[in-house]
Structures are given as C-alpha cells and as structure tokens.
Amino acid sequence: xxxxxxxxxxxxxxxxxxxxxxxxxxxxxxxxxxxxxxxxxxxxxxxxxxxxxxxxxxxxxxxxxxxxxxxxxxxxxxxxxxxxxxxxxxxxxxxxxxxxxxxxxxxxxxxxxxxxxxxxxxxxxxxxxxxxxxxxxxxxxxxxxxxxxxxxxxxxxxxxxxxxxxxxxxxxxxxxxxxxxxxxxxxxxxxxxxxxxxxxxxxxxxxxxxxxxxxxxxxxxxxxxxxxxxxxxxxxxxxxxxxxxxxxxxxxxxxxxxxxxxxxxxxxxxxxxxxxxxxxxxxxxxxxxxxxxxxxxxxxxxxxxxxxxxxxxxxxxxxxxxxxxxxxxxxxxxxxxxxxxxxxxxxxxxxxxxxxxxxxxxxxxxxxxxxxxxxxxxxxxxxxxxxxxxxxxxxxxxxxxxxxxxxxxxxxxxxxxxxxxxxxxxxxxxxxxxxxxxxx
Numbered sequence: 068x069x070x071x072x073x074x075x076x077x078x079x080x081x082x083x084x085x086x087x088x089x090x091x092x093x094x095x096x097x098x099x100x101x102x103x104x105x106x107x108x109x110x111x112x113x114x115x116x117x118x119x120x121x122x123x124x125x126x127x128x129x130x131x132x133x134x135x136x137x138x139x140x141x142x143x144x145x146x147x148x149x150x151x152x153x154x155x156x157x158x159x160x161x162x163x164x165x166x167x168x169x170x171x172x173x174x175x176x177x178x179x180x181x182x183x184x185x186x187x188x189x190x191x192x193x194x195x196x197x198x199x200x201x202x203x204x205x206x207x208x209x210x211x212x213x214x215x216x217x218x219x220x221x222x223x224x225x226x227x228x229x230x231x232x233x234x235x236x237x238x239x240x241x242x243x244x245x246x247x248x249x250x251x252x253x254x255x256x257x258x259x260x261x262x263x264x265x266x267x268x269x270x271x272x273x274x275x276x277x278x279x280x281x282x283x284x285x286x287x288x289x290x291x292x293x294x295x296x297x298x299x300x301x302x303x304x305x306x307x308x309x310x311x312x313x314x315x316x317x318x319x320x321x322x323x324x325x326x327x328x329x330x331x332x333x334x335x336x337x338x339x340x341x342x343x344x345x346x347x348x349x350x351x352x353x354x355x356x357x358x359x360x361x362x363x364x365x366x367x368x369x370x371x372x373x374x375x376x377x378x379x380x381x382x383x384x385x386x387x388x389x390x391x392x393x394x395x396x397x398x399x400x401x402x403x404x405x406x407x408x409x410x411x412x413x414x415x416x417x418x419x420x421x422x423x424x425x426x427x428x429x430x431x432x433x434x435x436x437x438x439x440x441x442x443x444x445x446x447x448x449x450x451x452x453x454x455x456x457x458x459x460x461x462x463x464x465x466x467x468x469x470x471x472x473x474x475x476x477x478x479x480x481x482x483x484x485x486x487x488x489x490x491x492x493x494x495x496x497x498x499x500x501x502x503x504x505x506x507x
Contacts, residue, residue, distance in 0.1 A: 070104065082218065084449070091462065096123025099483045101467060109462070110491040113469035114480050117281065117313045117428070118344035121388055122480035128345045131384035135377050144172075144373035151374040154383045158341075161322040161386075162352050163331045169358035171366070172350045172374035176312035176338030177205025179349040180275070182368045183336050184209050184227070187273035187306045189367050190357055195266055197259075198275040199235040201283045204310055213275050216283055217447040233262045235276070236288050239421045239432060240440065248289035256295040268303035273334075278324035281313040284474050285423060285430035293330040300333075306357075307332040312349070316340030317389055317481050319426035320399035327426070333357060343385045348378035394481050398427045404485060405429060409477060412492050416499045417507060418443060429477040433457075435506060442473035443506070453506050460498035466491055 071092045080088055091103040099122050101109045114120060121128065135150065142148045155170040162168040171186075173179045188194060198204065200215035211222035212230040219226065234242045236255045243254035263271060278293060280286035300307045309332040314324040316337070321327040323335060334357070338349030372378070389395060402425060409429055413419035420434035433443035433454070444454035454473065461468055469476040475495075479488060 089459075098122045098124065099480050099487050107465065109465050109467050110487065110494065111467050112479050112488075112491045112495070113467060113476050114478050115344055116339070116469060117318065117476060117478045118339035120316055120318065120340040120394070120481045121343040121385060122482045125343065125345075125388060125482075127388050128343060128381055128384045131380045132345060132377055135380035139376050142376055144369060144371070148374065148376060148379070150376060150379040150383055154379045154386070157383065157386045158337075158350070158352060162335065162354070163323065163325045164354040166355040168352045168354055170350050170352055171368070172348065172379065173338075174347050174349060174370055174372045174375070174378075175205075176310075176336060176349045177207050177210040178370060179312070179336035179338055179351050180204040180210040180213055180310060181207060183273075183275070183308050183334050183351045184213065185367050186334065186351065186353065186357075187308065189364070190360055191272040191304070191306060193270055193272035194229045195231060195271045196229060196273050196275060197231050197233055197262065197266070197271060199277070199280075200232045201235060201237060201280055201286065202275075202277055202310075203282050204275060204277075231262065231266055233259050235259075235280070235286075236292055237280075237284070237286055238289060239286075239423070249291065252289040252292040252295065255292060256299070259296065260299060263299065263303065263305075268305060271303065271305050273306040273308050274300060275308045275310060277310045277314070278328060278330070279314050279319060279425070279428065281310075282469070282471050282476065284432065284471070285428055285476060285478075287423060287425055293328055297330050297332075306334065308334045308336065310336050312336060312338045313478075314428070316343075316385070317395045317398050317426070318428045318478065320402055321395055321426075341385065342378060342381040343388075345385070346375070346378040346381040347372075348375070348382055392482075398481050401485070402426055405477075405488065408489060408492055412496055415496065416503065418499055418503055424477075427479060427481055427483075431475040431477060433473045433475065444473040446472045448472075453502050456505065457498055457502045460501050461495065464494035464498050466494045466498070468495070 093101045094104050095102040099111055101111050158170050159168040198213045202215040204210045204213035208222050209227040211219050212226035215232045236251045238248045238251050241251055245251050311323050319327045335352040342348045409422045413422045418433050419431050420437055421432045435441040444451040
C-alpha cells in the first residue's frame with residue numbers, strides 16, 4: 068500500500084494548498100529524531116509545532132499514558148479524578164501568584180484562549196478585549212478573533228465581536244519608526260494607551276498578549292514593555308492575559324515567561340509543553356482571587372474532553388520529568404550556547420537578517436538583502452520560490468524546521484544535546500548555501 072498517496076488523497080493538511088505537498092511520511096520518533104517509512108531520519112529542530120519539549124519517546128510519559136489507559140481511559144469532567152487533582156496542584160505551584168491558582172482544563176490552546184475570553188468578560192462585566200496584530204491565539208472563531216495576523220482572515224466575517232487590535236514592538240521592523248529598542252517600547256506603550264482611550268478603558272475587559280511572540284517571529288519585547296502593559300492594565304482595572312501556549316514549560320528557561328520576565332498577569336493560557344505534546348491538553352490558569360468568583364457563579368464553559376484522564380496523566384508525568392531532570396535550569400544554562408551557535412551560522416549566511424530569541428526559542432529572519440531587509444518571502448502570501456526551495460532543501464538534508472513567511476523557528480526539544488544541535492545547524496547551513504547561490 069502506498070501510504071504517502073493514501074495520505075495525500077484523504078487527509079487535509081492545515082494552512083496550505085494541498086497539491087504541492089511532499090513531506091516525508093513519518094512513522095517513528097526517538098529523542099530529537101523523526102524516522103520515515105524508509106528509515107531515513109530527520110532532526111526535529113522545531114519540536115514539532117514548538118510543543119515536543121521532552122523529545123520523542125520519553126519513557127516516563129509513555130509509561131504514564133499506558134498505565135492510565137489500562138486503569139481509566141475516560142471520566143466525565145463533572146467527576147473528580149485523581150490525576151486532574153494532582154496536575155492542577157502542580158500547575159498551581161508553578162504559577163506566578165503567591166495566593167495560588169485554579170485550572171480549567173481544555174483540549175488545546177485554542178480552546179484555552181476561547182475560554183479565557185469568556186472568563187474575563189464574566190469577571191469584569193466588560194465586553195471589549197485588546198490583542199496585538201502580530202499574534203496567533205488559535206483558529207476557532209473567538210480565538211481567531213484574538214489572532215492579529217492573516218490566519219484570522221478565513222474566519223471573517225464571523226469572528227467574535229469586541230476584539231480590537233494594536234501594534235506591539237518589533238525592533239527589527241519597527242512599526243514606530245525607531246532603531247532604539249527603548250524608544251520602541253515607549254512609543255508602543257503610548258500607542259497602546261491611545262488605543263485604550265479611543266475604545267474607553269472602562270469598557271475593556273482584558274489585554275491578551277504572547278509574552279514572547281510565537282509563530283509570528285519569536286519577537287522578544289524590549290525591556291520595559293511588558294511592565295508598561297501591566298501598569299496600564301492596573302491603572303484601568305483591565306485584566307492581563309498571557310498566552311503561554313508556546314512559551315510555557317521551559318521553552319524560555321522558566322516554567323512560564325511570566326516568571327522569566329518578572330511580570331505577573333492575571334490569567335495564563337497554556338497547552339503544548341504541558342504534556343510535551345504527547346496527548347492534546349490545554350488550559351487556563353486563573354489566580355485564586357479571580358477564580359473565587361466561580362464559587363458562587365456557574366462556570367460559563369465546558370468540554371467533553373476537559374481534563375481527559377490520558378492527557379492529565381501525561382501532563383503530570385511531563386511536569387515530574389521537567390522537575391526531576393532539571394530541564395528548566397538546563398535551558399537557561401544552554402541559552403548562551405544556542406545563541407552563539409545561531410549567531411555564528413548567521414555570520415556565514417547573508418540570507419539571515421537577524422537572529423533573535425531566548426531560552427530554547429529562536430527565530431532566523433531571512434532577507435534578500437540585509438540593508439533593505441527585503442523579506443525572502445513576503446508576509447501574508449504563499450512561500451516564495453526561494454523559500455520553497457529552502458524548505459525542500461531542509462528535508463533533503465534531514466532537518467525539520469517550522470517556517471512562517473520568511474522566518475524559521477529554531478526551537479528544539481529541551482533535551483537536545485549540544486552536538487545534535489550543532490549537527491542540525493550544519494545541515495541548515497548546507498541548505499541555506501544552496502539557496503544563496505540562486506538568490507544572491
């Protein structure tokens with residue numbers, strides 16, 4: 068049976084035209100490697116969709132899922148369940164609030180953001196919500212409304228009303244006409260306050276923000292920006308929601324980016340790394356002072372798979388692995404190594420306009436010319452021929468890298484060895500060199 072042809076005939080792949088698809092058919096994973104049906108291996112330098120934090124085949128997670136399946140494969144969310152209780156307590160312990168937190172479990176990150184939207188409106192009695200343009204919060208209608216980039220467009224005009232977008236800092240391509248990161252932060256905060264005033268801050272329930280921009284370029288905000296957003300929220304009684312679906316569980320060298328940056332939101336949405344992507348799971352963390360509201364008011368949402376036993380068992384095993392193996396501290400210790408290796412790669416390749424990121428979360432922004440910063444592939448359009456050639460070349464070199472427009476996301480499993488990372492960059496370098504011959 069030709070499984071590749073079968074897959075192409077019957078499976079719809081997200082976000083892309085189907086006719087030209089030609090990826091490997093993967094059948095196995097081990098550590099940081101994927102294996103196709105012919106036995107060829109590919110280094111997973113993006114942890115799938117920045118999700119597989121503990122790599123493939125981690126024995127603790129495999130064992131926990133198998134044991135839970137043999138014990139209890141499903142329990143209605145209205146019932147109490149042992150693993151739900153233990154995982155919720157472990158997540159509360161990781162949360163940045165001294166008062167503690169409560170968790171509402173969801174099947175994925177998109178539902179987490181949808182439910183956080185419901186929560187903030189119920190908690191404040193306000194309707195409007197602000198989110199950044201260069202953001203992705205999910206693809207269902209309400210989360211697509213929060214999303215600021217072009218993946219929002221297919222959901223229109225049925226997106227949820229009341230969402231207003233604003234521009235956040237992007238130092239490499241400043242929307243505020245400055246080369247100074249501190250000036251960028253100051254102008255971005257002035258812009259955000261102006262948007263708030265035009266929308267009436269007393270009508271704004273929350274600001275949703277990725278504390279590090281995720282698939283839209285791994286943009287680390289200039290110092291002072293997140294602190295300034297927190298201050299604006301405090302001034303106007305607005306809740307601050309951090310979407311930590313990508314940044315959570317060690318990706319930035321801490322349990323959450325809120326901890327890494329020392330800026331405390333009111334709610335945190337999470338997914339991906341909570342189970343190292345072994346089983347779909349997401350959720351909303353609410354600080355205890357907010358969660359108490361639902362002691363006397365019905366919770367305004369629910370899902371058949373909320374806190375699914377297999378998922379929470381995987382999540383509990385993942386958190387135990389993170390803690391017992393010192394994964395978060397390891398990422399912080401390797402941050403300099405990752406950055407220096409990527410900067411060394413960039414110095415050899417004029418197609419790389421900028422390297423940015425932190426922890427184990429980086430972006431290579433690819434340009435035709437470093438002076439003009441012309442993107443190798445335009446935003447809000449299909450991949451350009453050179454970008455398509457690069458992605459095909461990466462497969463040929465045995466590397467998987469997540470790409471968005473003209474950006475490659477380098478976000479390996481947090482368990483990657485230094486020599487594996489360098490091998491991946493060598494393979495990437497060869498693929499870049501072939502494209503540079505054609506472009507430059």
